[in-house]
Amino acid sequence: MLIIGNGRMITRDAAAPFFADGAVAIDGQLIVKIGTASKLIELYPQADFIDAKGGVIMPAFINTHEHIYSAMARGLSVNGYSPKGFLDILDGMWWNIDRHLTLEQTRQSARATYIECIKNGVTTVFDHHASYGEIEGSLFAIEDAAKEMGVRSCLCYEVSDRDGKEKAVRAVKENEAFIKHTLADGTDMISGMMGLHASFTLSDETLALCAASKPAEVGYHIHVAEGIEDLHHCLKHYGKRIIDRLMDNGILGPKTITAHCIYVNSHEMELLKETDTMVVHNPESNMGNACGCPPTMEIVHRGILTGLGTDGYTHDMIESYKVANILHKHHLCDATAAWGEVPQMLFEGNAKIAARYFKKPLGVLKEGAAADVIVMDYDPYTPFDETNCNGHILFGMTGRNVVTTVCSGRVLMKGRELVGIDEEKVMADIREESAKLWKSING
Numbered sequence: 001m002l003i004i005g006n007g008r009m010i011t012r013d014a015a016a017p018f019f020a021d022g023a024v025a026i027d028g029q030l031i032v033k034i035g036t037a038s039k040l041i042e043l044y045p046q047a048d049f050i051d052a053k054g055g056v057i058m059p060a061f062i063n064t065h066e067h068i069y070s071a072m073a074r075g076l077s078v079n080g081y082s083p084k085g086f087l088d089i090l091d092g093m094w095w096n097i098d099r100h101l102t103l104e105q106t107r108q109s110a111r112a113t114y115i116e117c118i119k120n121g122v123t124t125v126f127d128h129h130a131s132y133g134e135i136e137g138s139l140f141a142i143e144d145a146a147k148e149m150g151v152r153s154c155l156c157y158e159v160s161d162r163d164g165k166e167k168a169v170r171a172v173k174e175n176e177a178f179i180k181h182t183l184a185d186g187t188d189m190i191s192g193m194m195g196l197h198a199s200f201t202l203s204d205e206t207l208a209l210c211a212a213s214k215p216a217e218v219g220y221h222i223h224v225a226e227g228i229e230d231l232h233h234c235l236k237h238y239g240k241r242i243i244d245r246l247m248d249n250g251i252l253g254p255k256t257i258t259a260h261c262i263y264v265n266s267h268e269m270e271l272l273k274e275t276d277t278m279v280v281h282n283p284e285s286n287m288g289n290a291c292g293c294p295p296t297m298e299i300v301h302r303g304i305l306t307g308l309g310t311d312g313y314t315h316d317m318i319e320s321y322k323v324a325n326i327l328h329k330h331h332l333c334d335a336t337a338a339w340g341e342v343p344q345m346l347f348e349g350n351a352k353i354a355a356r357y358f359k360k361p362l363g364v365l366k367e368g369a370a371a372d373v374i375v376m377d378y379d380p381y382t383p384f385d386e387t388n389c390n391g392h393i394l395f396g397m398t399g400r401n402v403v404t405t406v407c408s409g410r411v412l413m414k415g416r417e418l419v420g421i422d423e424e425k426v427m428a429d430i431r432e433e434s435a436k437l438w439k440s441i442n443g
């Protein structure tokens with residue numbers, strides 16, 4: 001047993017949202033009790049104790065849209081790369097990387113990403129993977145890294161016709177094999193979805209193959225209207241808007257994640273709501289690619305289940321949270337916008353999205369929830385409780401405040417040291433493979 005205590009504790013459980021001197025007791029993979037530190041120590045005198053040292057104890061973060069394959073792009077300069085717009089960025093940078101990724105480089109990209117997740121207190125990741133260099137086994141290679149690092153993951157391979165029909169079919173089969181594998185897994189630590197790149201690189205024929213190959217228990221994870229080009233392509237080739245096309249192909253539904261949704265209109269939002277489809281907002285990525293600002297506030301107001309992701313841009317959910325907060329204020333010319341919606345997306349939306357793929361409650365500290373807990377070394381100099389903690393997180397914290405990360409009862413990081421992982425050795429392995437990848441890209 002393990003007790004984490006001696007800190008201000010935010011639980012995200014309405015029944016007991018805040019403890020000034022809180023503690024959480026963990027047995028195996030579950031939280032068995034929350035309360036004051038003295039009470040829990042009295043109840044479980046034999047338990048190991050992690051001292052939060054007056055910091056903040058809270059549920060670990062969930063990231064609902066991530067890209068492991070982009071890990072080795074950091075600092076990379078591609079020869080001859082001079083993008084004129086979003087499609088050039090995709091083709092010249094991201095698809096270029098994924099076309100060169102070997103299985104080993106995929107595995108090392110996953111290790112790199114998971115280490116950053118742990119350091120930023122993220123213990124559940126919904127990843128969207130592509131490695132057209134080596135397709136078969138890539139999701140299994142990521143799963144190996146997820147198990148090694150101890151991060152809960154929902155994985156998919158992004159099916160696309162961009163590299164030809166034959167590779168698209170192989171990508172569908174990778175999803176199919178991995179989904180079947182995860183459905184037979186009882187750990188509640190790994191899950192799978194049918195990944196789709198985006199409407200403009202997917203033919204109706206390929207979508208039909210995906211539908212025929214997808215077990216009914218899971219949904220799709222797809223980029224929707226990230227660039228205006230995706231919408232124009234859909235109107236030109238199919239005579240309809242993207243969400244209508246997805247509806248007609250049976251892709252929408254409560255198990256499906258649509259990332260971005262920048263160019264969606266009122267009618268499309270109605271369809272998302274009617275089908276209970278999930279939306280994930282990725283503010284930094286949208287700004288960085290100059291793709292536009294999605295109508296996320298309206299999407300949230302319409303009651304569509306909306307989460308917050310990073311799209312590989314960062315692994316720090318608080319960074320994404322800060323940017324979402326200012327993006328929508330700026331875009332709507334309304335300083336009162338986004339105060340409630342963005343915390344709702346990060347702290348409630350992401351937990352509800354995770355609940356559609358994992359059994360144990362996540363994103364909450366309560367009896368029976370998954371033991372996913374973080375400690376932040378944050379010492380507020382103004383009053384702090386459940387009524388204003390989101391303001392403290394927004395203006396006072398970053399992911400680098402995380403000192404301890406626990407996932408499913410396993411201590412992954414303690415006192416900013418990874419537990420059971422030789423970080424120096426892992427980093428050396430990652431650097432070796434990233435150098436090889438860069439060489440294969442630039443010659």
Ligand SMILES: [Zn+2]
Nearest residue numbers: 128223259311
């Ligand atoms: Zn993405």
